[in-house]
Amino acid sequence: xxxxxxxxxxxxxxxxxxxxxxxxxxxxxxxxxxxxxxxxxxxxxxxxxxxxxxxxxxxxxxxxxxxxxxxxxxxxxxxxxxxxxxxxxxxxxxxxxxxxxxxxxxxxxxxxxxxxx
Amino acid sequence: xxxxxxxxxxxxxxxxxxxxxxxxxxxxxxxxxxxxxxxxxxxxxxxxxxxxxxxxxxxxxxxxxxxxxxxxxxxxxxxxxxxxxxxxxxxxxxxxxxxxxxxxxxxxxxxx
Numbered sequence: 001x002x003x004x005x006x007x008x009x010x011x012x013x014x015x016x017x018x019x020x021x022x023x024x025x026x027x028x029x030x031x032x033x034x035x036x037x038x039x040x041x042x043x044x045x046x047x048x049x050x051x052x053x054x055x056x057x058x059x060x061x062x063x064x065x066x067x068x069x070x071x072x073x074x075x076x077x078x079x080x081x082x083x084x085x086x087x088x089x090x091x092x093x094x095x096x097x098x099x100x101x102x103x104x105x106x107x108x109x110x111x112x113x114x115x116x117x
Numbered sequence: 118x119x120x121x122x123x124x125x126x127x128x129x130x131x132x133x134x135x136x137x138x139x140x141x142x143x144x145x146x147x148x149x150x151x152x153x154x155x156x157x158x159x160x161x162x163x164x165x166x167x168x169x170x171x172x173x174x175x176x177x178x179x180x181x182x183x184x185x186x187x188x189x190x191x192x193x194x195x196x197x198x199x200x201x202x203x204x205x206x207x208x209x210x211x212x213x214x215x216x217x218x219x220x221x222x223x224x225x226x227x228x229x
Contacts, residue, residue, distance in 0.1 A: 006159070032215060043205060044160075044219040093159055101209045101217055103167075105150055108159035 002028050004096050006109025013084055013116055021079045021112045023094030029074035030096035034106065035067075038091040050077040084116040121220035123206060129226040136193045138223040140206030141186075147209040149182055149189050150217065154203045163191075163204075168211075198229040 003026040013019050023033055031052050036044040048058045048069050056069035066088075068080040077096075081088050091113055095106040121142035130136050142149070148167045152160040166173045166182045166189070173180045179192040193200055203224050207217040 004159075034216060036219075041224075043221050046216060046218065049216055091157070095160070095217075097215075100215050101147075103148070105162040105165050106160075106207075106217055107162070108152075110159040111157070113157070 002098060002107040004094065004107045004109045006094050006112055008112060009110060010113045011115070013114070015085055015116055016083055018080055018082045019084055019114060021081075021092055021094075021114075023077045023079070023096070023109050025075045025096045025107070028096075028098050030098070031074060032100070033071060033077040033094055033096045035069060035077075035079050036093045036095070038093060038111075044093060081114065084114070086116045089114055089116045121206060121208060121218065123204075123220040123223045125223060126221070127224045127226070129228065130196055131228050132196060132198055134196055136196050136200070136225055136227070138191045138204050138225070140189045140191070140220050142189075142206070142208045142218075142220070143187065144208070145211035146184070147211055150207045150209070151178075151180060151191050152205045152207060154205065154222075156203075160205065193225075196227045198227050201225060201227045
């Protein structure tokens with residue numbers, strides 16, 4: 001199987017602080033990881049594609065200075081929500097693929113529930 | 118928006134009945150995938166169907182794909198209470214784009 005671990009599963013932070021979320025592929029190397037945001041009872045919105053060793057590709061409307069993505073190794077990508085505000089409260093999910101999505105599925109982390117107070 | 122749409126948005130059935138969910142998308146695709154999400158959790162991959170395939174089975178799941186209509190359906194036969202979850206279709210757009218675009222999802226409730 002292929003396991004993606006996301007940490008933490010829940011985090012509460014004060015407005016104005018930064019929060020880092022980690023996404024690890026435990027038993028495979030992932031050259032590409034993906035970060036999604038999900039509002040209650042809604043679908044997943046792709047935020048950015050994280051490429052190992054290079055800059056992330058952000059979707060239109062996503063602030064790259066707000067959501068910092070670092071993909072330092074083939075098994076780890078991090079999403080940092082900087083200067084968090086209550087409107088950043090959401091469910092963030094990462095995923096990774098073994099060999100690209102043209103022919104294979106994505107494996108998802110268990111998600112991180114961020115609450116900004 | 119590139120996002121596809123699914124219908125129904127919500128579906129409630131009795132255990133043992135079949136559940137059918139439909140997905141429509143907007144662009145050409147390399148493949149279409151179905152995922153399941155239990156409340157507050159990550160997604161689990163169910164099945165992948167390539168653009169040159171028309172039907173695929175996996176256990177109690179049957180997926181069809183009609184690229185001329187840009188639509189797909191997921192059929193769950195002999196449903197169980199444990200099938201209660203949200204179901205999403207996701208498309209891998211045509212070309213070299215390496216990403217998944219998710220549909221709006223169907224919330225399935227299977228009553229015991």
